[in-house]
Amino acid sequence: MKSPDELTNRAKPSALTDVDSQYLAALETRPAYFTVQQCVDLFESVRAMYALQLKREDPCLDGRALDIAVARRFYAADPAALRLIDLAELKYGPK
Secondary structure, three states: OOOOHHHHHOOOOOOHHHHHHHHHHHHHHHHHHHHHHHHHHHHHHHHHHHHHHHHHHHOOOHHHHHOOOOOHHHHHHHHHHHHHHHHHHHOOOOO
């Protein structure tokens, strides 16, 4: 069994390399819109991945029905968002 000293003296993470340090410094100096664009790109990539998965599950999905299915997958863990999606689907339909 390990002693309390051994448990608290875990290996510490190594220091950043020069490359890591330069990368982080470059991230801090870029304009804010680059960060926003990176978030938009990530969102669009995840959306495209969900759309592809859903089209494989049901090849007939397209248009608004696909958009709604993607939104349901995106917000599957958020009951309030799912209720809003239900309301939007009732109002606008799955065209």
